[in-house]
Amino acid sequence: MKMATRKGILFGLSIAVTLLASAIFITTTIRALWYAPEVEVPIAADIQEAAAGDVPSRLRIPALGIDAHVQQVGINASGNMATPNNFTDVGWYKYGPPPGFQGSAVLAGHVDNGLGLSGVFKKLNELSVGDEIQVENKNGERMDFRVVEIQTYPHDKVPNHILFARDDAARLNLITCEGDWLQSERTYDKRLVVYAELVR
Amino acid sequence: MKKKFISAGAAAATLLAGVASAQTTTPEVPGAPAAGMGGEMILNFAILGLALVVAVAGAVYAYRLH
Numbered sequence: 001m002k003m004a005t006r007k008g009i010l011f012g013l014s015i016a017v018t019l020l021a022s023a024i025f026i027t028t029t030i031r032a033l034w035y036a037p038e039v040e041v042p043i044a045a046d047i048q049e050a051a052a053g054d055v056p057s058r059l060r061i062p063a064l065g066i067d068a069h070v071q072q073v074g075i076n077a078s079g080n081m082a083t084p085n086n087f088t089d090v091g092w093y094k095y096g097p098p099p100g101f102q103g104s105a106v107l108a109g110h111v112d113n114g115l116g117l118s119g120v121f122k123k124l125n126e127l128s129v130g131d132e133i134q135v136e137n138k139n140g141e142r143m144d145f146r147v148v149e150i151q152t153y154p155h156d157k158v159p160n161h162i163l164f165a166r167d168d169a170a171r172l173n174l175i176t177c178e179g180d181w182l183q184s185e186r187t188y189d190k191r192l193v194v195y196a197e198l199v200r
Numbered sequence: 201m202k203k204k205f206i207s208a209g210a211a212a213a214t215l216l217a218g219v220a221s222a223q224t225t226t227p228e229v230p231g232a233p234a235a236g237m238g239g240e241m242i243l244n245f246a247i248l249g250l251a252l253v254v255a256v257a258g259a260v261y262a263y264r265l266h
Contacts, residue, residue, distance in 0.1 A: 091233070160232060
């Protein structure tokens with residue numbers, strides 16, 4: 001009887017350990033490869049939201065073969081622009097101007113995923129001044145932008161007042177990570193920013 | 201006693217909410233996003249490998265016991 005009880009406990013424990021390890025394996029795989037949402041915080045100030053039809057829905061960069069869905073992102077708990085919840089979409093900063101309107105519309109995309117495989121903006125550094133970027137909004141209208149400047153900044157020296165400017169021309173700014181991994185801060189040490197201006 | 205726990209929880213929730221709001225008083229100019237996770241690759245591979253070994257070992261052990 002005692003032996004049977006002990007065997008039952010061991011059996012239950014081994015099943016529990018197997019299930020727990022399987023759950024860790026599955027969630028780590030999903031978060032590393034497909035779905036890594038950031039926790040966003042609500043904003044305190046009143047920000048006028050873009051009209052539903054002006055919200056961007058697709059980003060196309062013919063020179064890089066990119067044709068990506070656009071998500072709306074806000075701000076994370078660190079006060080930074082949040083990122084899309086997967087590695088194939090790009091995120092539009094929803095508290096800023098939409099593409100085609102006065103000011104800088106900012107789109108962010110991952111450079112790679114949690115297993116080091118390419119993200120949507122892996123080849124962003126291959127863009128050149130003069131390359132074309134197309135954005136389609138939810139009304140189905142297409143806007144064409146032309147790359148005017150490409151800059152790399154240390155991760156803590158990005159000129160955010162320029163990146164997120166509201167009073168300049170109708171710009172489209174793309175941003176991703178670059179450089180070496182900083183383990184202490186769990187981020188890359190550089191940011192690549194592509195500045196583009198509205199052509200039509 | 202139960203009420204005390206509830207009010208303490210509510211106070212903590214209010215405090216946390218206040219902290220979260222205070223972080224976003226100037227949403228017009230947020231910080232730059234961190235859009236890359238490749239540096240987590242080694243850690244993720246280690247977790248995946250360890251979890252796989254433990255899961256397989258647990259399943260084999262359970263099978264033999266059964």
